Amino acid sequence: MIEAIGQYEFLQNAFLTGMIIGVIAPLLGAFIVVRRLSLIADALSHVTLAGIAAGLYFSQTFTFLAWLNPMYSGMVFSIIGSLFIERLRTVYKHYQELAIPIILSGGIGVGVIFISLADGFNTDLFSYLFGSVSAVSREDLWLICLISLIVIATVYLLYKELFLLSFDEEHAKASGIPAKSIHFIFIILVALVIAASMRIVGVLLVSALMTLPVAAAMRMAKGFKQTIAYSVLFGEIAVLAGLVSAFYLDLAPGGTIVVASILILLLVIAAKKFTKAG
Amino acid sequence: MNQPPVIEIKNVSYRYDRDNVLENIQLSVPKGAFLGLVGPNGSGKSTLLKLILGLLKVKEGEVFLFGTPQKSFKNWDRIGFVSQKANSFNTGFPATVYEVVASGLTKKLGLFRRPGSKEKQAIKAAVEAVGMEAFLTRNIGELSGGQQQRIFIARAIVSKPDILILDEPTVGVDSKNVESFYNMLAYLNQQMGITLLLVTHDIGIISDKVTHVACLNKYLHFHGSMQQFETLDEEDLSDLYGHGIHLLDHHHEHQGADV
Ligand SMILES: Nc1ncnc2c1ncn2[C@@H]1O[C@H](COP(=O)(O)OP(=O)(O)O)[C@@H](O)[C@H]1O
Ligand SMILES: [Mg+2]
Numbered sequence: 051m052i053e054a055i056g057q058y059e060f061l062q063n064a065f066l067t068g069m070i071i072g073v074i075a076p077l078l079g080a081f082i083v084v085r086r087l088s089l090i091a092d093a094l095s096h097v098t099l100a101g102i103a104a105g106l107y108f109s110q111t112f113t114f115l116a117w118l119n120p121m122y123s124g125m126v127f128s129i130i131g132s133l134f135i136e137r138l139r140t141v142y143k144h145y146q147e148l149a150i151p152i153i154l155s156g157g158i159g160v161g162v163i164f165i166s167l168a169d170g171f172n173t174d175l176f177s178y179l180f181g182s183v184s185a186v187s188r189e190d191l192w193l194i195c196l197i198s199l200i201v202i203a204t205v206y207l208l209y210k211e212l213f214l215l216s217f218d219e220e221h222a223k224a225s226g227i228p229a230k231s232i233h234f235i236f237i238i239l240v241a242l243v244i245a246a247s248m249r250i251v252g253v254l255l256v257s258a259l260m261t262l263p264v265a266a267a268m269r270m271a272k273g274f275k276q277t278i279a280y281s282v283l284f285g286e287i288a289v290l291a292g293l294v295s296a297f298y299l300d301l302a303p304g305g306t307i308v309v310a311s312i313l314i315l316l317l318v319i320a321a322k323k324f325t326k327a328g
Numbered sequence: 329m330n331q332p333p334v335i336e337i338k339n340v341s342y343r344y345d346r347d348n349v350l351e352n353i354q355l356s357v358p359k360g361a362f363l364g365l366v367g368p369n370g371s372g373k374s375t376l377l378k379l380i381l382g383l384l385k386v387k388e389g390e391v392f393l394f395g396t397p398q399k400s401f402k403n404w405d406r407i408g409f410v411s412q413k414a415n416s417f418n419t420g421f422p423a424t425v426y427e428v429v430a431s432g433l434t435k436k437l438g439l440f441r442r443p444g445s446k447e448k449q450a451i452k453a454a455v456e457a458v459g460m461e462a463f464l465t466r467n468i469g470e471l472s473g474g475q476q477q478r479i480f481i482a483r484a485i486v487s488k489p490d491i492l493i494l495d496e497p498t499v500g501v502d503s504k505n506v507e508s509f510y511n512m513l514a515y516l517n518q519q520m521g522i523t524l525l526l527v528t529h530d531i532g533i534i535s536d537k538v539t540h541v542a543c544l545n546k547y548l549h550f551h552g553s554m555q556q557f558e559t560l561d562e563e564d565l566s567d568l569y570g571h572g573i574h575l576l577d578h579h580h581e582h583q584g585a586d587v
Contacts, residue, residue: 084421207440214431217423220411221483224381225435226404272467273424 054297061297063186064250068289068303070198071247071259076267076285077205078243079260080278081236083268085216089150090135090237091257094128095244096157099253101127102178103164110168120178121190121245124253128241131157136237181252181304183297190249197246201239208232213274250289252304259285262311266318284314332395333358334491334523335380340389342375349375353389353548357491358540362517362524366531367544373527374412376544377495381409394490405436408484410477412495412527419469425479426464429454432483454486455479457520458512474501474509485516491523492516498528510537 055061082091104127105120131153138149165175177185205212211232214222222229247256267280292307299306333356342350349372357363367373378384380391382398391398394406429451430443437443443451455461458478468476477497484492494513498506514537516522528534531541541557543550550557 084418086418210431210434210437210442211439213423213427214434217418217421217428217431220383221409221431222434224383224409224411225432226382227435268420268422271422272465273427274422275427277422 059188060184060186063188063191064183064303065290065293067186067191067194068250068293069286070194071243071250072286072289073282074198074201074243075247075251075256075259076263076281077278078201078236078240079264079285080267080274080281081212081216082240083261083264084274084277087240088257088261089147091240091244091260093135093150093154093157094131094241095248095253095256096154096161097131098124098128098157098241098244098248098256099179100157100160100164101125102248102253103161103168103175106172106174106178107164107168119189119193120174121193121249124178124248125242125245127157128245129238132237132241136234176302177252178248179252179254179304180302181248181250181255181296181307183293183303186249194246194249197242201243204235204239208235212236217274250293250303251307252302255304255308258308258311259288262308262315263288266311266315269318269322284311284318288314331359332392334361334394335525336392336395337376337380338390338392340376340379340386340391342372342379342384342386342388344375349546350379350544351547353544355542355548355551357523357525359490359523360517360521361540362514362538363526363540363542364531364534364538365525365527365542365544366529368529371529371545373529373544374495377409377493377525377527380493381407405487406490408432408487408489408492408522410480410484410492410494410497412499419476421469423468424465425455425460425468425471425482426451428468428479429482429486432486436487450486450488454482457485457516458482472502472505474498474505477501477509478512481512481516485520485522489522491525493525493527495527496529497526506533510534513537 055065079091082088101124102120105118105123108115108123109118109120135149135153138152139146142148211222211227214225214227215229215232215236219229243260244253244256247259251259263284264277264281266284267277271277271280288307288310291310292303295301295310296303296306335355335357337353337355340350340353341348353376365373365376375384379386380393386398393401394403430447432454433443433447433450437447452461455464458481460475460478460482463471463475468479471479477500481492481494481497498509501509510533513524513526517524526534526538535554538554540553541550542548550560
């Protein structure tokens with residue numbers, strides 16, 4: 051395996067990308083889970099899917115758009131989707147969760163239209179849906195590096211504001227911090243991370259990588275910083291284990307990464323039970 | 329030296345939709361006071377606090393904070409707040425007591441700054457002031473309602489505010505711990521010099537702790553010192569207050585959530 055990585059650029063790309071998203075997806079996921087926004091990540095990933103389908107369609111159909119990397123259109127859709135969700139959440143103040151099915155089905159609907167326009171499923175689309183060990187290009191890798199720099203720097207700089215907003219939104223507002231802007235920045239970060247992660251785990255399973263490691267971490271962490279640390283650790287293990295098995299067994303890494311995450315979660319729950327009983 | 333009141337409310341009325349829930353309120357909280365604001369459920373107590381804190385916009389009348397009109401007031405870290413909902417936060421939240429109290433410094437530190445050793449001292453001191461130093465590394469969700477409420481008070485005082493505003497802080501505190509909870513508040517007021525504005529629908533239990541009382545039920549029915557309040561008889565009280573209140577009943581049961 052190590053040899054293979056040294057030899058093939060596509061494997062280097064996949065593993066580097068995997069290690070990066072193994073950090074940033076659970077990092078943001080920790081905030082998403084404690085704020086009970088897991089479904090928003092799900093909705094946004096479906097909007098991203100629509101963006102990817104649109105990108106694939108346009109780059110196939112119009113030669114002057116052949117340069118278009120579907121990741122860009124996915125990212126743009128995802129950010130627009132996040133703006134829509136926020137808008138809907140203020141329109142339906144008392145039914146905030148209503149924004150989610152609206153955006154989610156909208157994303158799938160638009161996605162399906164572009165998929166049928168492009169004449170159905172092809173392998174490219176499959177790799178975006180469920181991830182791929184071979185599809186990450188150098189260009190993708192650079193873009194993902196850039197996104198992760200932005201995400202990590204922002205979370206580092208705004209940590210205490212993000213923490214307060216997550217722990218107690220009302221207090222955040224009462225204390226006079228710019229809660230709205232902080233929340234807005236946060237949602238944009240989520241959109242970016244989804245776009246960055248989909249090459250490896252696939253659009254449909256991005257939210258799993260954001261939430262499952264956190265679910266496991268919360269079982270054993272003392273405090274929020276520890277929750278983040280464990281989440282990143284579990285996310286990293288899941289991605290690496292998932293990628294290695296995907297490579298050897300020729301499977302879609304989205305599936306193997308999610309299965310690895312679930313195994314970690316089960317192990318943690320079992321270990322916790324065991325230590326309590328003993 | 330003549331200091332302006334910490335809070336001064338002049339001719340404030342407020343309505344959400346149709347009818348006024350507050351009508352022409354005049355209230356001032358002098359520096360160093362422990363003011364009990366009492367009134368039955370739905371009398372507008374929380375609304376008044378939200379107006380003071382700027383969570384609701386004052387449309388009629390004026391609010392002054394430390395002598396400054398609220399509109400131009402900037403030093404929000406001089407005002408600490410423990411909301412009525414503090415005890416209905418997500419109890420599964422994986423945050424330690426230390427992290428929760430530290431979050432009270434967010435505004436004071438300002439963007440991009442992280443707590444240094446001075447702040448760490450302040451966090452420890454605030455947790456000690458509420459008698460919870462043994463719990464620093466525990467997750468907030470593992471504490472009892474009363475202990476959690478103490479932590480929220482520590483969070484509110486960690487930025488060293490001049491006034492602490494509390495909205496029914498004993499809802500969810502078990503009745504045998506209520507007394508020591510109020511003793512802790514009296515300690516903050518007398519030993520640490522923090523002005524207190526405490527909202528409750530039960531004056532009985534705090535009558536020997538507060539220095540001033542205000543009775544609210546849409547209108548402000550009484551506002552004065554505890555001595556003046558004690559000269560009123562039961563009949564005056566029920567006139568003032570609409571419902572009658574129990575000045576002497578120290579064992580009054582605390583009811584559940586009041587939203
Ligand atoms: N957000 C709101 N929208 C409309 N009416 C409200 C709102 N909040 C409170 N009210 C009404 O205003 C009145 C005063 O409420 P509140 O200030 O919460 O009283 P208290 O805190 O004394 O129990 C009540 O009649 C309540 O129904
Ligand atoms: Mg209230």
